[in-house]
Amino acid sequence: MSVSQEQAGWFAQAFGQMVGNIDQAVLGKQQVVRLALTCLLSEGHLLLEDYPGTGKTQLARALAATVQGSHSRIQFTPDLLPSDVTGVTIYEQAKRSFEFHRGPVFATIVLADEINRASPKTQSALLEVMEEGRVTVDGTTHEVGRPFMVVATQNPIEQAGTYRLPEAQLDRFLMRTTLGYPDHEATVAVLADAARRDRSKGLRPVVTAQVVSDMAALADQVHIDSAILAYVSRIAEETRRHVNVRLGLSVRGCLAFVRCAKTWAVSQGRTHVVPDDVKALAEAIMSHRLLLTAEAEFAGVEVVDVISQVLAEVAPPTERVA
Template sequence: MADLVGTTAKVRDAVESVVAGRAGLADVTVAVLLAEGHLLIEDVPGVGKTTLAKALARSIDCRVGRIQFTPDLLPSDLTGVNIFRSATHDFEFRPGPVFNNVVIGDEINRASPKTQSALLECMEEGQTTVDGTTYSLPRPFLVVATQNPVEMEGTYPLPEAQRDRFTARLTVGYPDPDAEMTMLDRQESADPLAHLAPVTTGADMARFATLVRSVHAAPAVKQYVLDLVGATRSHAGLRLGASPRASLQLLRVAKALAAMSGREHVLPDDVQGLAVPVLAHRLILSTESRLAGTTAEDVVTEIVQRTGVPGARTGMPVRPFGR
């Protein structure tokens, strides 16, 4: 456990050295990696979404693939394609960029829903099927996708099934003035990504991910997870609540966060702080909520505030990570 704590701290520091001034972003990013999940980063252009994804990838010594999503991108551009070789009179499989440990999908919602859906099998099952043949993907396998708000030109909304496969969604946001000044000083003459060296390996992160699964979650904590997720399914302001996959992923990321803190057990605080980034992007608001200007984040925050916490009182302020 001490090795996990020290290594993940180095990864967080590496990420924060490039993307400064965004409290909690690095914690959730590393926790999603340890939980063997996938990360969606959504915000307006130019705030560091791709930089955050690249910083995580460069801090780990493993294979990295980058996909620039465009309207003309085809599913085979992601998964790979069979090429006929006239010399051997046979087909040869040429793997696509998903056959890497960390896959950066830049502006994922600029591609058509058909192309976006090519990632569904990859993200859920760690494999991809091309022309009837199934290929296993390497481990660890992490998709870090960035997207612009759907209100912007040239974007397609992600299918609900694909959003549900992203373990967490983060919003980078604008840096505070001090952090932005630090960014100007650091990048005035050099790119900090160019000097970012790996601090661990993919094999180590895969080993840590196995260790995270053994972190203890008490029955009361598991019930708290189910209470939060169940409340989204009956909330009057929602048309679609969170799935059972959301329950599982919320618990897994909470275990990862506990392990990163050096604990062998999950606290309700771990679950509470992760509720917004893990649950909000899976929800569909009712028409009345949208017209009232309510966001999915508002609904999750309200649910957390009124749901009883094991061993604590309700109504406590919610401080989600990555916000």
Template structure:
């Protein structure tokens, strides 16, 4: 339990800051409020975002717009097969003047880190992100170096192009709190996008609307959003149910349950509530758990999908506070 529970004033402040960031991003990204909002909540929850979609729908723009909305630093990693792990984490360099080694920070030392086309980096380089995404630090030559807070990794990948790519290992995928797809915009939104971009509008036009310290405070507030033992039991029951499905060869890990709980706290705070409800859990479960479920080949051939299986679990697990339906 946190030392202090969030107050009504705390969550109202959280919701106002969240809405402020979303509105600022939507000056550039039109018609994708849910996606933008989830990315903001993930940043507040100290999670990381995997955006998996076709080229040209705004994956990189969302990351750059989010970085431009806070008073912090953005670092971009353009992932290629020749990218080295030290390019990501940093390296010790000999300083002849001082007669000692000095640490030169790598690309992950920023508040928002964009790993563009992450599946084009080699497995060795991809693994360089494992420690920092989980622990907020990198270890070089036995010395640990903390990255700044807030810290968010937004990775993008293109699911329709496989030449020169490396599939993300399960350990890497499990580090992402949510997996998002942007999708094509509605007609009216696309008209606005084309009009604005042809008129010269770009992410450079966005100015910060919150300080980086505000994001750190948002994290502290959501940690104080009340999680009852019943809600925690509900979350664990859902994640455990994924491990028993015969269609899956890998279900959701305990890390997934933790991520779902924290994401639900952020969702509740953004709704100006000091407590988590089952609806918060059900709203976030597809984004937090879906990418962590690995189907057996025979299940895929039979037409099963992770979203459908997860829908079945959410429908079968009794919701706290409601009487279970008679079978």
């Protein structure tokens, strides 16, 4: 079943309304907002890595406020336990039975603030829920529901006392992006409205959780030609044999490309994916999946430089496959 032009138009309109709503809280960052919504509607999880005070938490809150679902925030600290995230079974004296008390991970949008400050055991508990979509406590499985998205934040500075996410577990995040500092006009607008401590607090929901699920299902039906699939495969192969790359793009990374490219395409009112969709998502999809060699890191090579080089060397398709 393919997506009709009418359905694509409805999707693009709803997507635009969501972007506009979040833009009221996160000024001047529409590209990042679009990436975050693409991640949500592709049923993935987002890692925001940037310096303090750039609006990472504000973006996550605004995203949760835009979707009429539940949301929670987990402030990760070194003493946080896995049960503090997933929940715990407690004996209820009055009922004379054990009952499961759900943790904050049972929400539509979960903000995992400063995830690299928690111990590896607690990080693994969250990452397991992200992958499986359920929690198992004392032999009983509890579904977290759909839609479900984790927005994790971490700072690239102040590494003392933190636990870096293993590269293999970073692959669990569909995308990684950065906000960066706002431009001059956006900064002046924020300063002029300094009395508002939380710009996301006044936002009203634009769509319901059910609509998010419907949009995700619709995005899955977007057409992607075999030529585009071959293009993604060639990009992955090029990263694996690149002289500066120790670990290239995995098959899971290729699947992330396909899922996100479909959502990105229909968010612009198209019923099919074009090569520019793949290019637009390349940095967000690959930046946390490529590992550079020690020699390349010592020489100051950046992952974004490798991504740009790979995209320049792999020619995009110009014709559809019959």
